[in-house]
Amino acid sequence: MGSPCALSLYCESKLQFEDLIAKSLELVNRLEDTYSRFKPESLLSKVNSAAGSDATFPLDDECWQLFNYADSAYKISDGLFDVTSGVLRQVWDFKSNKLPPIDKLEAVVALVGWHKIKLQQDSFSLPHEGMELDLGGIVKEYAADLLASTLRLSGCEFGLVDMAGDIAVVGPHPDHSPWNIAISNPAATTKAIATIPLMSGGLASSGDYERFIMLDGERHSHILNPKTGMPVKGLAGVSVWAPKCVIAGTIATVAMLKGDLAKAWLIDVDCNYLAIDQNGQLDMKN
Structure with a gap:
């Protein structure tokens, strides 16, 4: 997911360990293939590319739940947690040691606003050309939770998932520390x-x-x-x-x-x- 990730697991056998690793990689790769803005064939990239057009996209249950979570986060934060704000990277270059020009900043800020989106599961779209979704502030944490749950259901009692500092506990150490x-x-x-x-x-x-x-x-x-x-x-x-x-x-x-x-x-x-x-x-x- 574009960042260092790690699993710390206690397993009963090498066979169990290999099985858990395979399941973990499959799950994380699926999430990245769906929600990464860096992959042109991901659902998220397709939605972003079609912004402002007549194209719409049906959302599966998982994606629908994530978008509804983004909606709730937007509301409880008074609009500060906004998954359309990633477009601001177009004018902010933190390697340049320069502030962006005001006119360019204002033009990009005009593209930000989750409230502009009509959330529909069967025909989701971004209403204005240039708008983008960036779920980087949700999916990595969601991946950690889902991975921990999957490992527990697969028989792992003790372990920890670390998605670049986003942590989910599978279970404590075997001595319950x-x-x-x-x-x-x-x-x-x-x-x-x-x-x-x-x-x-x-x-x-x-x-x-x-x-x-x-x-x-x-x-x-x-x-x-x-x-x-x-x-x-x-x-x-x-x-x-x-x-x-x-x-x-x-x-x-x-x-x-x-x-x-x-x-x-x-x-x-x-x-x-x-x-x-x-x-x-x-x-x-x-």
């Missing part, structure tokens, strides 16, 4: 600033420290407000753990997009979280 998940220090990403013990469920993190532009001593992160197209200023990072990785990922993403209102929002949704401010100070609820 937790998996200790290290949280990166925004100021020194190769070091841990905290460790979260997980027995079940999922964990996801979001932060402003991996991709950014420095201009006149000010950091402009890759976390963009879909309503303005501009970087959000707030927490340096947040990790959330919940019964499902996809839920944890959505909450973490929205918290980063909330800027200065992030902590109040995290408290309001009553979740388990670790928030890291720009000074490296920690605020944790467990």
Whole structure:
């Protein structure tokens, strides 16, 4: 999925291990073939290519559920979690150390807006030419959850799925001790600033420290407000753990997009979280 992924599994035999790996690869490849915007034959790429045309696409049950989840996330975040906002990458180049021209930014922001879409399972389409869907903020976390569930149903009792930091627990270690998940220090990403013990469920993190532009001593992160197209200023990072990785990922993403209102929002949704401010100070609820 365009990022390093790993499985940590306890198996009864080499045969069981090989069977679980084969099932895992088949599942992840299927999701990537369907939802990757990098693959021209994926459903998502076909929908994006047909934006603004008369072409429509029927959605299977899984895709329908994912789109409805995106709809719910959009609503509970007051429009900040928007799967049409990936189009902003057209004007933001975080390797250039330059801000995008205002006129180009405004033109792309006009293409953003999940509310512009009429969600229909039998005839889904993007209404305006140039609009795009990017499910990268949902499918990787969903994949972690689905993979963990599939492994459990296949007889694996102890293990962990790591989709580039989006974590889903299959089950604890065989001695019933937790998996200790290290949280990166925004100021020194190769070091841990905290460790979260997980027995079940999922964990996801979001932060402003991996991709950014420095201009006149000010950091402009890759976390963009879909309503303005501009970087959000707030927490340096947040990790959330919940019964499902996809839920944890959505909450973490929205918290980063909330800027200065992030902590109040995290408290309001009553979740388990670790928030890291720009000074490296920690605020944790467990």
